[in-house]
Amino acid sequence: MKNAIISLFMLTLATLLTAQNVAPQKEVFTPIRLGEVKPQGWIKTQMRQDLRGFTGNLEYLVPDLIQKDEIYGKDRLTHKVKSKDVGALGDPGDWNVQFLWWNSETQSNWRDGFVRQAFLSGDKAAQKRAKAYIESILATQDADGYLGVYAPDLRYKLTGENGELWAKATLFRVLLGYYEMTNDPKTWQALLKAVDNVLLNYPIHQSSPFKAQKPFAGLSHGLVFTDVLDRLYQLTQDRKYLEYAVFLYEDYSKNAVSEPDIQLDNILNASYQMQGHGVHSYEHLRPLTLAYWSTGNAQFKQALDVYLQRVQKLTTPSGGPIGDEWITQPRADATETGYEYCSIHELLHSYAVLLQKSGDPAFAEQIERTFFNAAQGARHPEKSGIAYLKTDNSYAMTGTKNGAGDPKQTRYKYSPAHQDAAVCCVPNAGRIAPYYVQSMWMKDADGLVANLLGPCQLDTDLGAKHVRIVEKTEYPYQNSFSFSITTQSAFVLKIRKPTWAQGITCNQAHQTENGYLKIAVPMGKTELNLTFETAVMAHTFAEKEHYFSYGALIYAHPIAATEELGKSFPIKGFYDWKYRPIKANTYRYIADHQAKFEEASIQIVAKNEQTQALETIRLIPLAKTILRQLSF
Ligand SMILES: [Zn+2]
Structure with missing residues (x-):
């Protein structure tokens, strides 16, 4: 009997271990x-x-x-x-x-x-x-x-x-x-x-890098040393880098740190509310992602799923995640949620790592949403400067949030440095486009994958054979592409099909599979022309507000503003800039909005909240706005 119980126990243990599937997970795409x-x-x-x-x-x-x-x-x-x-x-x-x-x-x-x-x-x-x-x-x-x-x-x-x-x-x-x-x-x-x-x-x-008295921001930023370890592993295939990355995440999880959102126990605690400094909380997605893929540990997987759901709730329609600078609300709001340029970049980078490891095209869609909307929409459309903090509905850029709140706040304006707050966001504004470009193409077992779309040229090798692909497009400002392919060997090309694409026009035979178009490319030269058909889409946000998109872009009603020159810099031509609305007109959504896409803009009928009159207004991409109303 005793032996039978022991056997049963051993069997259960073995089953549990198998169920946990504790083995490194295969990364779906090769960067x-x-x-x-x-x-x-x-x-x-x-x-x-x-x-x-x-x-x-x-x-x-x-x-x-x-x-x-x-x-x-x-x-x-x-x-x-x-x-x-x-x-x-x-x-x-x-x-x-x-x-x-x-x-x-x-x-x-x-x-x-x-x-x-x-x-x-x-x-x-x-x-x-x-x-x-x-x-x-x-x-x-x-x-x-x-x-x-x-x-x-x-x-x-x-x-x-x-x-x-x-x-x-x-x-x-x-x-x-x-x-x-x-x-x-x-x-x-x-x-x-x-x-x-x-x-x-x-x-x-045998050491504890995250054990410290009065730990603060620098110590907790240090967890993303795993970025270096992840890439070194990819370049060398030496697992010592992955083992060290897991050690860092585990050491971080068990010490008293100033940024606890990513600690394993907090993620697995269902009543825990994220409360960290936004940029930390979004960059820390990467060490957790790496810890899971390096080990296959089921608890890490569970934690990753929970954490991603939490982050999703913190994200505004444009893809900007709460970070003004701390996460103080459980859900994003299109007017009240300020997001930091650093957070936009860090979240995009984290999604790029998740896309590469998981192969889930939903992360590609998130990256495009963030890069084309939040990130482009927090740059000055003409001058060299960015907003340190920005909101989706942006009614004033005078330093404070929408012209109100903490009078000492200086971050809601455009600057090439933001030295009066901290010079963190401008550096990251220079990183975001290179990180986007780096993740546009990846490899899989069959060939090449166009995950993030946009104008680019790829030169790479498949085995010993060279492939060049020139992708010509104005995307996301229009949705047609030409891919000129020159290859020394046949391969399978996959192009991500965005979820908003309602129809596809393509001059080459293709199949659609798991969110990708699959095309057999022969050796030699191939010209591939592709158009994604779409229509204006109205979305509901936070159960009470609505916004409009066409393709990968979200559109907003621009608000005319007066421009005020701020601080000047040691070099000619660089200034801080502030903006005040000329007229405080806001609009409300009506069910019969009659939205239509025309001349690179969306026209809708909406109710003027000041006069109560119905008006036809023109919405433009966030990238081209300063002050704007995005949700109605
Ligand atoms: Zn910053």
Whole structure:
């Protein structure tokens, strides 16, 4: 009897283990090497403009934070440094000490965007600057491999808030990008050595990098060191990087940190409300994603599903996630939810990782929604500047949210730097397009997959055979594409079919399968012409509001505004800009809205809330708006 019970117990245990399926999960798509997809059309034009604008000039716009602080070099932090200008609002000497690492984020996130844009858009002068920078940063590496912001007296020894892993994560993403685009062996060796230095000094399972007294933002940002580990694994196939990533997530989950949203116990607690600093909460999706795919652990999978549902509720119609800057509401609101440019970028990056690993085209749709609407809609349509914070319904951009609320708020305006708040969003505004471009194409077992659509050129190899695909389109401003394909071997091409596509016109034989068009491409040259047919769609949001889309774009009613020149900068032509509405007209949705698409705009009939009259109004893409009403 006893033996029978033991056998039953063993059987149950075995069943449970099998049910948990504890084995690394297969990643559905293989990422394409950075630089193999180059932007064309409007994306390239925008990158070139940004290189002449805020991305190309940030080091001159805020020289104190970049040029005058060699934080990875001669100005590394030691116990002697008590304060530093980090370009942020705050009481000097009071909480500045928490942020001594801050310029490393500003510098490296900025350079990550700058270096990627320089090579992707083919700007030779910017490439020269990028190369000089890489050489200067590699020169700061110590003999043991250390690359970072701390002098020997502090490195790996800090017991309080610190930026050890975060300063490295941001810098190593730059080095990875540069290496992938140039194949420079010196950068590659330096990077491998620098990562090994971390693995040696924070040994796996024998140290606790996230254990700290009074932990704060830098320590918790450090969890995305997993970005570097994920890519290094993809490039080397060495599982030590994945094992270390899982160790970091587990260590993060069990320590008292300032950003607890992603901790396993909190996700699995059904009554937990997300409360973090938005940008942290959205970037932390990636370490959890990686932890699940690296292990196949069922609890991580459950946590990932719960977390994604929570994030979905925090997202506005444009794809902007709550982050003003903390998550203080359980659900997004089109007028009240402010979102930070950093959060837009981090969420997009997280969805790109999820798309690559899961193969679920729903993530591609989220990325397009976020990039084409929230991200483009938080840029100034003509001048070089972005909104640090933005709302979908944007009724004033005078510093405060919709012209009201906290009078000390400065982030709701357009600036090429936002130095009076923090220089975090402008660097990330330079990163978002390169990260979009990098994920446009991926590989699978059969061939190539166009996951994110838009004008670009792909040059890659399938096995030893070269493939070039030139994708010509104005997408998402219109929905027709021509793909000119030149290939040395036959392959299967998959093109994502957006869920809003009601019909397809294609000159090549194709099948539709799991959200993709599947086309057998023969060796040689093929011209593929494709159009997605669609119509205006009216959506309900938060049960009481409505908004309109056509294709991948969301449309809004532009509000005429007066322009006010703000702060000027050390270089000519760069300013902060503020906007006030000329007339406070708002509109309400009516069921008989008679929406129609005409001349790149949507016309609807809506009720003027001031006069109660029915009027025909014209809605335009968010990318072309400053003040606007998106939901009715
Ligand atoms: Zn920011």
